Amino acid sequence: MEQGTREEVLGRLAEAVGSVTVTHPTRVAIDGPPAAGKTTLADELAVALRARGRDVIRATIDDFLFPRAQRYPRGEYSAEGCYFDTHDHGALNRVLLDPLGPGGDRRFQPTLYDHTTDTVLAPPVTTAPADAVLVFDGVFLMRPELIDRWDLRVFVSTALESTVERAVIRERRVSSAVDVERRWRERYIPAQQLYFATVRPSDHADIIVHNDEPRRPLWETRTH
Numbered sequence: 573m574e575q576g577t578r579e580e581v582l583g584r585l586a587e588a589v590g591s592v593t594v595t596h597p598t599r600v601a602i603d604g605p606p607a608a609g610k611t612t613l614a615d616e617l618a619v620a621l622r623a624r625g626r627d628v629i630r631a632t633i634d635d636f637l638f639p640r641a642q643r644y645p646r647g648e649y650s651a652e653g654c655y656f657d658t659h660d661h662g663a664l665n666r667v668l669l670d671p672l673g674p675g676g677d678r679r680f681q682p683t684l685y686d687h688t689t690d691t692v693l694a695p696p697v698t699t700a701p702a703d704a705v706l707v708f709d710g711v712f713l714m715r716p717e718l719i720d721r722w723d724l725r726v727f728v729s730t731a732l733e734s735t736v737e738r739a740v741i742r743e744r745r746v747s748s749a750v751d752v753e754r755r756w757r758e759r760y761i762p763a764q765q766l767y768f769a770t771v772r773p774s775d776h777a778d779i780i781v782h783n784d785e786p787r788r789p790l791w792e793t794r795t796h
Contacts, residue, residue, distance in 0.1 A: 600708065614630065626703070668708075678700045680697065
């Protein structure tokens with residue numbers, strides 16, 4: 573395990589992406605718990621890759637949710653509901669991951685759902701260059717429905733307790749601290765514990781970024 577500045581870790585990540593040799597776009601998963609820092613890391617990696625001349629497709633699991641009416645059959649605070657009922661993995665594979673994968677035609681849609689308006693979307697189909705990079709962040713990306721779709725798997729790790737504190741700060745404009753803490757402790761954290769127990773995502777990761785100190789993250793390369 574190595575520690576570096578954030579810029580050094582981003583450089584190492586960009587080098588890891590560059591070392592992937594495939595004949596189709598490189599599909600990079602940035603997995604990890606809510607509020608671990610996945611989105612920030614993915615955004616920064618996209619900037620670093622574009623600076624190296626790569627064409628980047630930036631997408632997120634939050635744009636592949638089921639409509640709200642379908643997401644809560646087990647209740648709003650159900651951890652099992654968070655894990656099993658939230659994300660439309662079939663649609664994600666069909667419109668994004670498979671078209672960009674081996675044998676795909678590279679004609680993709682980067683999103684199918686707007687969670688702010690609870691609206692199903694139909695964006696235009698775009699054709700990706702063969703050397704493009706998909707940088708995709710989200711929860712539960714190593715689960716069986718998705719695990720074989722990635723060409724590089726990154727797991728952003730942080731203590732689950734610290735994600736509660738980060739979430740309260742991040743969402744203070746839209747939710748009270750009490751509401752955020754309840755959602756994390758009853759739904760999100762137990763869903764992650766279910767995921768860790770059943771999937772063991774860190775075992776599938778090529779790279780683990782320990783993000784407890786975001787300015788000086790720890791870097792771990794895994795061999796399978």
